[in-house]
Amino acid sequence: MGERILTDDVLEFLQHRVMVSVASRNADHVPSVVRCVGFRVHEASQRMTVFVVARQAERLLADIRASGRVAAVFSEPHTHRSLQLKGESAVIGPLEEGDWPAIGAYGELAVAELGPLGYAETWIRKVFECTPAQVQAVRFTPSSAFAQTPGPRAGARLSGALP
């Protein structure tokens, strides 16, 4: 610990219209993955929360319960700038105060970001459609960050500015 992962650059990037997905793995190292329906940054505590629809993420949630391992990719679709945050002790829980508004805001942000790229609004809303009862929160403290923008430097551990 000690190293600050959510640097000012990372925090600035996460304020863009970024989309998020999350992965884990089981005891046999078989990966699991799902698209998220939102995320929240807790700057003061250096923690992140990503939201998944539980029935789409049964394997992922079981894997996280067992291993605590997560890898979440945040990507700005129109520029392809991407960032991967990894954590080792993620926990799963119900929504807390402020989570559902964040999920709603994420859906609107997806429409604003993906619409100009040619995706139909009805399709975008379908992808992120959910009710509070369906959603689980995955909360973790990022232990490492990696540049993920496509190119020769993709995968480099982040130190300093985002690519």
Added chain:
Amino acid sequence: MTPSLESIRACLEGVVPSLVATCAADGVPNLTYVSQVHYVDRRHVALSFQFFNKTRENILANPRATVFLIDPHTAARYVLQVRYLRTETSGGLFERMKAHLAGIASHTGMASVFKLQGADVYEALGIEHLPGPELAPPPERSGLLGAVRHVSTLLASASDLHTILDDVLAVLESDLGIAHAMVMLIDRSHERLFTVASRGYPASGVGSEIALGHGVIGVAAREGTAIRITHGTSEYAYSRTMRERAERHGLAELLETEIPLPGLPAPGSQLAVPLRVSGCTVGVLFVESPQEARFSWEDEDALVAIAAQLGTTIVVLQQAADASDDAPARAEHAPTPRGTPLVVRHYAADHSVFIGDEYLIKGVAGAIFRKLVRDFLVEGRTDFTNRELRLDPSIRLPDITDNLEARLILLVRRLQERGPDIHIEKTGRGRFHLAVRRPLTLTEVG
């Protein structure tokens, strides 16, 4: 019902980026976007390997990967379990994926940077259809086979290359709704393709050229494989990101000058299908649309079938024109045209021809035009045969397989577009007439 790879082909079109999760030997998961999960066959997919990154490192150590896919029409979500088998660095699949990637790269000047290192082939172990809200699927496509039959019937009864190209492009529009299309043929000796027919552009572009290996058309021709770009805007943006980054990392000097392709200013979809005859590529049928994801794998299937027959028809008609009766060309003198003379200039270096100050054509077609004008001026001849052109030492056709008939089409159309003073009319198979309405002078340069 368990979904099959065949049933989720809409997800394998690269319309919506897919997610690939892997796991390192030490148990750390990794997640990345991949622009296309390529359909190989009913049991296999391939992912493009472009850079040595964490995903690559992981699958070499632990071959199990999990892919998350979304249907671009219904928003249906699928999870595909796969096992890495091998990386192919040559052969059909590699060439097809490489061409697909190279087509994207060439469009944005990334040809030297954005290279496919290998096609990573994965066995599909299982597909899970995740629960969730979905849109109704689009209605099933109909009429594709009927369109193929329509073109097939036309080609089977074609007797003249000059008209069949336009007829085929007209049916692509009437039956398949493809409003922007062109046919390019290969000039083997110069490693270039030249446009012989087009439809749906403000200027025909007939006579325009592109180097073999450049753009989607040039790469389709070089690799002999169909190239389909289904989401132009997205893939353009993908290349541009890479380019900006490459420039920042000092690779800028490797970037070539961007070569403008004739066609739509902002195509959403492009499909270049090689015309293959006896294992050789003789040209390319190219179609495009401003609409994104306009051409599916079903359109590609239909156009590949059409292109195969079109290629064969072009070769057959070409040979027929060359082998036609060598009836002595009529030596009758045409009435002397009146009016201000048209000055025809011919440059020996590249056979480029200008009429007045207007560029007409160059290369073989330019040499042909010079011969016609010279014979008209010296001997008063107005009727010619393909065969004498092929035998004429001043034209020096590169070899017997050269598209002589296609060069003539080029010349005919360029003259048509230029104006009414001088043009060429077909008078029979392998025969044509030079019609001159104003006096000519021929200036030889160089």
